[in-house]
Amino acid sequence: MMDRRSFLKAGLGGTLLLGTVSLGAGLSGCDAQPAGERPDLASSDGAGYRFGFLTDADIVMFQALVPAVIAPALTQKERLPAVTAQTIRDIDAGILRFSTATRKEIRQLFDLLTFGPSRLAMTRIWSWENASQADTAAFLERWRTSRFGLFNKGYIAITKLTNVAFYGNAANFALSGYPGPPPWATAALPQFQTETL
Amino acid sequence: MALADPIAAGIASGWNVTDAATLSGHTDLEADVVVIGTGAGGGTTAEILSGRGLKVIMVEEGRLYHQKDFNMDELKSYSNLYQEGMSRATKDGAIAVLQGRCVGGSTTVNWTSSFRTPDETLNYWSEQFGLEQLKPESMKFWFDNRMERHSMAPWQMPPNANNDVLRQGCDKLGWSWGVIPRNVKGCWNLGYCGVGCPTNAKQGALLTTVPGALENGAQLIHGLRADRLQWREDRIESLQASAFKADGYTPSGASVTLRAKHFVVAASAIGSPGLLLRSELPDPHERLGKRSFIHPVNATIARMPERVDPYYGAPQSIYSDQFNFANGVDGAVGFKMEVPPLHPAMAAGVLPGHGEQQATDMANLPRLQSVLALLRDGFHPDSPGGTVELREDGSPVLDYPMTDYLWNGVREAYLAMAELQFAAGAEAVKLAHMDARWHQSWKDTREEINRLPMALHKVRLFTAHQMGGCGMGSDPRTSVVDGNGLHHQIRNLSVHDASAFPTSIGANPQLSVYALSARQSTRLAEKLTA
Numbered sequence: 001m002m003d004r005r006s007f008l009k010a011g012l013g014g015t016l017l018l019g020t021v022s023l024g025a026g027l028s029g030c031d032a033q034p035a036g037e038r039p040d041l042a043s044s045d046g047a048g049y050r051f052g053f054l055t056d057a058d059i060v061m062f063q064a065l066v067p068a069v070i071a072p073a074l075t076q077k078e079r080l081p082a083v084t085a086q087t088i089r090d091i092d093a094g095i096l097r098f099s100t101a102t103r104k105e106i107r108q109l110f111d112l113l114t115f116g117p118s119r120l121a122m123t124r125i126w127s128w129e130n131a132s133q134a135d136t137a138a139f140l141e142r143w144r145t146s147r148f149g150l151f152n153k154g155y156i157a158i159t160k161l162t163n164v165a166f167y168g169n170a171a172n173f174a175l176s177g178y179p180g181p182p183p184w185a186t187a188a189l190p191q192f193q194t195e196t197l
Numbered sequence: 198m199a200l201a202d203p204i205a206a207g208i209a210s211g212w213n214v215t216d217a218a219t220l221s222g223h224t225d226l227e228a229d230v231v232v233i234g235t236g237a238g239g240g241t242t243a244e245i246l247s248g249r250g251l252k253v254i255m256v257e258e259g260r261l262y263h264q265k266d267f268n269m270d271e272l273k274s275y276s277n278l279y280q281e282g283m284s285r286a287t288k289d290g291a292i293a294v295l296q297g298r299c300v301g302g303s304t305t306v307n308w309t310s311s312f313r314t315p316d317e318t319l320n321y322w323s324e325q326f327g328l329e330q331l332k333p334e335s336m337k338f339w340f341d342n343r344m345e346r347h348s349m350a351p352w353q354m355p356p357n358a359n360n361d362v363l364r365q366g367c368d369k370l371g372w373s374w375g376v377i378p379r380n381v382k383g384c385w386n387l388g389y390c391g392v393g394c395p396t397n398a399k400q401g402a403l404l405t406t407v408p409g410a411l412e413n414g415a416q417l418i419h420g421l422r423a424d425r426l427q428w429r430e431d432r433i434e435s436l437q438a439s440a441f442k443a444d445g446y447t448p449s450g451a452s453v454t455l456r457a458k459h460f461v462v463a464a465s466a467i468g469s470p471g472l473l474l475r476s477e478l479p480d481p482h483e484r485l486g487k488r489s490f491i492h493p494v495n496a497t498i499a500r501m502p503e504r505v506d507p508y509y510g511a512p513q514s515i516y517s518d519q520f521n522f523a524n525g526v527d528g529a530v531g532f533k534m535e536v537p538p539l540h541p542a543m544a545a546g547v548l549p550g551h552g553e554q555q556a557t558d559m560a561n562l563p564r565l566q567s568v569l570a571l572l573r574d575g576f577h578p579d580s581p582g583g584t585v586e587l588r589e590d591g592s593p594v595l596d597y598p599m600t601d602y603l604w605n606g607v608r609e610a611y612l613a614m615a616e617l618q619f620a621a622g623a624e625a626v627k628l629a630h631m632d633a634r635w636h637q638s639w640k641d642t643r644e645e646i647n648r649l650p651m652a653l654h655k656v657r658l659f660t661a662h663q664m665g666g667c668g669m670g671s672d673p674r675t676s677v678v679d680g681n682g683l684h685h686q687i688r689n690l691s692v693h694d695a696s697a698f699p700t701s702i703g704a705n706p707q708l709s710v711y712a713l714s715a716r717q718s719t720r721l722a723e724k725l726t727a
Contacts, residue, residue: 097277140551153654185395
């Protein structure tokens with residue numbers, strides 16, 4: 001783990017990179033396209049999903065980030081791969097409703113986090129593919145406690161996208177002790193009745 | 198009422214409702230008045246003008262969602278019913294902006310709190326902005342009138358446990374509190390106001406004024422974005438608008454030109470200045486988009502010894518004005534204290550974290566309680582507000598600088614809220630602040646509050662109340678519209694929403710918007726039918 005002084009230096013370098021990395025990534029053409037269909041991340045109920053925002057590189061990153069954010073909340077650890085895939089799909093679906101300007105800003109952040117030189121300078125993660133949960137959590141902690149508002153902002157973006165997608169999903173309600181909408185109400189309201197033909 | 202969907206019934210009965218996703222090519226339309234936006238301001242305007250026999254077309258960027266769509270599901274609702282899929286924020290990303298984007302606007306997703314504009318605020322407007330016609334004695338009629346229209350009354354049931362903490366804390370400390378009037382009829386006390394009322398109890402624009410206007414023969418076009426007002430000399434000639442596909446956010450390529458004698462803009466305090474800026478309307482004194490206010494909100498979280506179930510029950514029923522006008526109307530910033538509901542996604546968004554700490558905090562959700570403070574911005578030279586500007590793609594964004602004056606208020610509010618939660622029996626309290634920790638005593642929490650940096654991206658800041666940007670005033674040099682909502686430079690243009698407020702309100706603004714819009718619309722109807 002680096003000391004604060006070297007982190008601050010890396011942080012400043014990273015900040016300077018922010019403006020150029022998107023351009024660099026764009027010019028080199030790496031992973032500019034949304035991932036589209038990813039059968040390996042499909043839900044078990046067979047419903048298809050097409051990624052409309054996240055690239056293959058983003059998905060590799062979130063396969064490391066999502067467990068670092070939410071794995072300790074899971075009581076059944078064997079659910080982690082399926083929950084991670086579901087959360088990544090929900091993150092993608094959520095981002096698609098953001099404004100063009102916000103999507104552009106998120107694109108910049110994700111490019112920065114997936115583009116080799118900037119990723120290394122800012123996150124100390126050698127590769128998302130091989131990053132341990134502890135390494136990823138340490139990176140998140142550094143961004144959370146950073147004195148630089150830009151990194152706090154990046155931390156909030158990553159954890160908010162992940163937490164909202166995870167805790168907002170009915171399959172995970174029990175983990176927050178939220179019983180869901182009251183059954184007596186859903187039993188009485190017409191919009192919850194499955195139509196009988 | 199809850200089992201019959203009045204919107205579905207109205208459409209079946211032949212209301213003139215157009216889903217812009219069904220349009221193709223170019224469409225020309227004409228009316229006496231085009232109303233842009235269907236929230237608190239637009240709905241009221243459309244109902245009153247159509248009630249006077251004027252042909253009205255309502256234009257709404259969001260889609261028409263109603264009971265069949267209101268499934269108490271946070272993720273779907275945030276994506277569909279809120280601006281930018283609930284990701285809207287101020288320009289630097291430091292303040293989350295909660296704002297509706299659907300027929301009924303924010304009144305479809307608000308927490309139903311219904312306050313009159315405080316007398317102090319109206320008197321300040323009169324003294325500072327030459328708005329004598331809006332003094333409390335003149336506005337009383339309109340508040341009474343709109344309270345009746347929207348079935349507003351102090352909440353009759355006991356507060357939920359979340360709100361009761363605010364009441365108990367105030368009682369213990371000798372602070373004032375009151376019961377919040379709500380705009381509901383036959384409310385089931387479920388707690389899902391923020392994701393679209395599932396029982397048709399909430400009497401927002403969606404179930405009152407918009408149906409009223411449609412019954413009067415008005416037309417509603419939803420999924421249609423107002424792009425630009427075409428003008429010549431001192432008159433608007435037409436509105437250029439473009440349609441979205443049925444997903445609500447992909448442009449379809451279809452366009453609409455709407456011509457009218459008069460245009461009323463009620464597209465919110467971000468949308469209205471945005472439209473006027475895009476239209477490059479005359480703005481000789483550079484007032485457009487300026488003095489934008491948001492009631493900056495900060496919050497504290499308490500862990501209570503018993504279950505709170507902060508997701509159930511009327512979300513807001515108790516308030517405290519102990520510190521709202523304590524320093525006078527224009528002294529150190531005042532704040533109103535209320536309670537937010539905490540559903541899991543909302544709770545996780547308010548306090549982002551990761552790993553063990555986040556898992557533990559979220560697992561305690563049934564025992565969590567939260568208090569929030571609405572800072573009353575815009576009443577002091579050190580609170581000049583933000584600026585709505587246009588991004589490269591023409592979309593509006595609010596640049597809102599936090600000043601030291603406001604940061605002092607944030608700190609004072611943290612202190613009051615944490616003290617209150619401990620007084621009400623909290624086991625531990627944590628600030629909605631990135632560097633905060635749980636503390637089990639008021640003393641430790643107070644020390645932390647005095648020590649922590651009050652800084653952007655550290656303090657979790659929110660706004661659900663956007664106001665100003667097309668401010669009212671008698672002097673064209675310092676305002677965009679006059680005291681009747683008429684644009685100072687363009688004769689057939691009015692602004693009837695919260696963007697016309699010259700300051701923030703000092704209370705949840707929906708009733709202020711309804712009342713002001715009712716007053717302005719009644720005058721406008723007289724003018725247009727004379």
